[in-house]
Amino acid sequence: MFAFAFVLVPLYDVFCEITGLNGKVTGTSTLSEESLAISEQRELLVQFITRNNESMPWHFKSEKSQMRVVTGNQYDAIFVFHNKTDKAMVGQVIPSVSPGRGADYFHKTECFCFDQQYLAAGERIELPVRFIVDPALPKEIGSLSLGYTLFDITDRIDATKEVAKL
């Protein structure tokens, strides 16, 4: 049962997949066969929300706060990152899609959230999110919100480097 506590971590993933309940916050990066076969397209609104966790000092904003998109087509959304401090830092963005039921249907083929972001002191960059909204998105969902939370992981990276040196 002690191991069971730890095994719960992957078990939840399995449970989400089997039941389709999927409280997961993001979908897969590619469309399924069935979805590719759907030729019917519909329009919906995709909104972008950015937030910084606690005291993360970077400027982190989306260029556009929302986009009207069509299912099945690929779109780019640009996000601006600016390290306003005088120290090099590392950030990690964690995504979340709302409503939860829609998360499965939001496919990010390319995203800065896949990687850690290193920014030198004062550095500013613009990074894209490339996404496709699945044509199989349920009719009841008229808009999707893509929320990004930016975490400061500089300390964790430093700590890992220390451990790696050993």
Added chain:
Amino acid sequence: MSTVVETHDHEGHHGPAKGLTRWLFTTNHKDIGTLYLWLSFTMLFVGGAMAMVIRAELFQPGLQIVQPEFFNQMTTNHGLIMVFGVIMPAFVGFANWMIPMQIGAPDMALPRLNNLSFWLLPMAFGILVSTLFMPEGGPNFGWTFYAPLSTTYAPSTVNFFIFSVHIMGISSILGSINIITTIFNMRAPGMTLMKMPLFVWGWLITAYLLIAVMPVLAGVVTMMLMDINFGTSFFNAAGGGDPVLFQHVFWFFGHPEVYIMILPAFGIVSHIIETFSRKPIFGYSSMVYAMASIAILSFVVWAHHMFTVGMPLAGELFFMYATMLIAIPTGVKVFNWVATMFRGSISFETPMLFAIAFVALFTIGGFSGLMLAIVPADFQYHDTYFVVAHFHYVLVPGSLFALIAGAYYWLPKWTGNMYDETLGKLHFWLTFISVNITFFPMHFVGLAGMPRRYPDYALQFADFNMLISMGAFLFGVTQLLFLFIVIKTIRGGKKATSEVWEGTRDLGLEWTLDSPPPHHTFTVQPQVK
């Protein structure tokens, strides 16, 4: 075999060892039961003192007596001590005293393991309470210690807290192994499972629950330890983890834990109501099946503590329905207790008063539990004083009353002296009245929106809070009367017969023994018809 028996009888004449080493090294179930009971009685006053600090601060709006940082340590440790240091050890103390006597066994199956199980606890609580005196202060994140408050934002004393929880868990697991082994292997011939006393059944089921879920608690505090000290991200979103994982794993332990705290109480209450109604318990087998159903169901309802975290609707509905289901076997038990009393020849000695109060007030606690089970309603009740009212009703006039009732019921057996009935009744009425003054208004302030774990509150809650605090002070002081009664009984009183109460000879094997029983009992197995 008979040669062994004779040697035993000779040894019995020597009696227990003298002095401090008797208690340090004892392997005797009666001594160990006594140790657990005194530990839990002491912790009752420690945890109770913390509650008095809480209620003193909440007596009036504003911050008068303690800083919020210390207030949070009080709420956290009050919960931890009452759950792990009072209710659980007290029931284990009853188990140690009563299970061998009730099944006709000479002792527990693993007596030395029994000693270890007890002595781990003062160590664990010493570590826990000592953190309150450390510079950074003790645990301040609630007894449910959610991450990241208990990981990223915790004082460094959290590591002592984790160590303490591990030790308590080991104690419970070892004790439960002992109990299950004893019950399965050492029952007197003729005592089939369905002839066992209900207290023994209650503990058999509880022991399985403990073995199943204490390791999960150990798992979650180990994950915490790793997140705090070894850079893992179980509960840290930045590293790909999730704070909600903590809540799932904790409550997977936490929900069965609250049934662990009530099932032995159900057993005790069944015995007392049967005795003082002078009528066999109504529906013995349904009582057993009900306890087993409650235990099994308790594994699949944990997320009702987390309705507000953002679960998918289907998940919330499942947990809502499963939680409401538990009311059914519980209701069976309540109706059976009432049916036992119906047309019985009832007398209202102190144990019976506490047992009847248990049935009525635990049911009220159950009703507020049902209200909390309704998902949309819970969105309003969650983290308010309504929840505090609910669990205090099921734990105080629930578990604690059953413990007190059991103490009055079996003290004459343990000590050989009757307790003072007038004082006992006084203790009951003061407790009953103060418990209701303390906890009933919490329903109202909770429904009106007062949040829990807050050192201060909005002005509209002031009157009820003052009333609650006054009830709490009376309740606290009244338990000093209980301490007085217990000590008075130990020191002397009207001599008790082996039967103690009318007509108990056929109700259980413990009533065939002397009061107090010799240090070693049932060295020869009794036969049960």
